[in-house]
Every structure is written in C-alpha cells, then in structure tokens.
Amino acid sequence: MTVGPQDEVSQELMPDRSAAEPDQEPGRGPTEWLDAPVGVGPHPLPWPTDPRYDPELLEQGDRRNVVDHYRYWRREAIVADLDTRRHPFHVAIENFGHDHNIGTVVRTANAFAAEAVHIIGRKRWNRRGAMVTDRYQHLLHHPTVEDLVEYADRHDLVIVGVDNVPGSVPLESAELPRRALLLFGTEGPGVSEDARTAAAMTVSIAQYGSTRSINAGVAAGIAMHGWVRQHADPAGAW
Numbered sequence: 001m002t003v004g005p006q007d008e009v010s011q012e013l014m015p016d017r018s019a020a021e022p023d024q025e026p027g028r029g030p031t032e033w034l035d036a037p038v039g040v041g042p043h044p045l046p047w048p049t050d051p052r053y054d055p056e057l058l059e060q061g062d063r064r065n066v067v068d069h070y071r072y073w074r075r076e077a078i079v080a081d082l083d084t085r086r087h088p089f090h091v092a093i094e095n096f097g098h099d100h101n102i103g104t105v106v107r108t109a110n111a112f113a114a115e116a117v118h119i120i121g122r123k124r125w126n127r128r129g130a131m132v133t134d135r136y137q138h139l140l141h142h143p144t145v146e147d148l149v150e151y152a153d154r155h156d157l158v159i160v161g162v163d164n165v166p167g168s169v170p171l172e173s174a175e176l177p178r179r180a181l182l183l184f185g186t187e188g189p190g191v192s193e194d195a196r197t198a199a200a201m202t203v204s205i206a207q208y209g210s211t212r213s214i215n216a217g218v219a220a221g222i223a224m225h226g227w228v229r230q231h232a233d234p235a236g237a238w
C-alpha cells in the first residue's frame, strides 16, 4: 500500500509518548542495560599460557564489548593485533560545537578497523557513545584544520569531505581513494570552510525526505561502509 500525503497516519503508528522510558542507570551503555551480564564468566582450568591472556580476566570473566576472538585478552594485546588488521582509511570529525556524535564515529571507526580517528578543534568530547571502543582506537587531536592537513600530507592521505554541500559528488557512485581521510562536520554548521577548501573531493549521501541532513554519526557510518564496500576484503571480517 502506498501512503499518500492525503492519507491520515494511523494512531497505531504514532509514538506512544505516554510510555515510560526504560529505567536506565546513567553511565551505563546499551549493552549494559540487560539484566543478564554479557560476555563470558571465569575461564575453566587449565588456563591458556599465551601471554596475551590477562590472568585477572581469566579468573573473573570477561564482560567487555569485544568480539569473541579477543575474549580474556589484555587490552594492549588486542590493540597490537588490531594494528595488524587495520584498514588504510582514516576518519576525522570537527569538534567546534558540543557534538555528541563523536563517540558514535569512534565506535564505528573501531568496528570497521579504521587506522585512526582525528578530532579537530576542541580536545574534549563526550565518550559515552564510544562504548569504550576508544581504548582500542588510535585517536589524534588537531587544534586546527591546517594541522590535520599537514598530518594528511605527511601520511599520504587524501582528504575526502563528507557533506551535502554544493559541489559534492554522490557517495553512491564516487570512487573513494584507498588512503582516504573521511572528514565530517559538526552538527549545525557542517564541514567548515577551511576543511572544504582542504578536501580533494567532497561526497554527499543521497537523501529523499524532508530533512536537510542526517545525523553526523549516521553519515559517518554510511561513508565508512562506502569505503569498506570498495576496498575491504569481506573474507577478513569476523
């Protein structure tokens, strides 16, 4: 059935604003909202002797948000292993306002094994959405776009702005460079003038609704997956 503008939206489809929000403890993330603990309990004896294993986790169990391959591993061992599997793309997000999307960007960059995440502007950012994934991710801070550009030049990275601005090309058909540094803007103003000038190309995500733009964290996920579809080996995914 096609719903036209003349059709009334059924009340059943409207959000129930009277329903109480789930009673969530502040500071706990979505994977911790469940009553049953996630992860694994204490490791059965005998324990593995590989130095990558953490005796404390083996003894107490591992409730961290990590894939099974890394269960009971020390954090440094996980980072070292990820360093052998990271993809050659980087991600940058401008932090000129109070942006709550940076945690989401960091978490997604971790999921797609981006080489590094760059924060431009303010150093402080809200880590909640990162769900602790920032511990396993290389994070770099740049006070200015100019500083990021110098980094990109030194590391042979091509800056690709991501925003729906005049002059951008559709992400859906764009060829993303393998050594791409995908740069996202702040909620509100979007990618800054300096960043737009610095970008070798800017890509936009096609939209079909009434909103001017999508959430920066969502846009980052779509753009990163665009890179993954073009350059990553599906056989290497978990």
Ligand SMILES: C[S@@+](CC[C@H](N)C(=O)[O-])C[C@H]1O[C@@H](n2cnc3c(N)ncnc32)[C@H](O)[C@@H]1O
Residues within 6 Å of the ligand: 162, 163, 164, 165, 183, 184, 185, 186, 187, 188, 189, 190, 191, 203, 204, 205, 206, 207, 212, 213, 214, 215, 216, 217, 219, 220
């Ligand atoms: C909420 S948008 C704000 C700017 C937007 N250009 C506007 O006119 O409203 C914040 C960031 O999300 C990303 N973004 C949102 N929608 C996008 C789209 N359709 N295509 C590409 N990036 C988008 C961009 O990185 C942008 O800088």
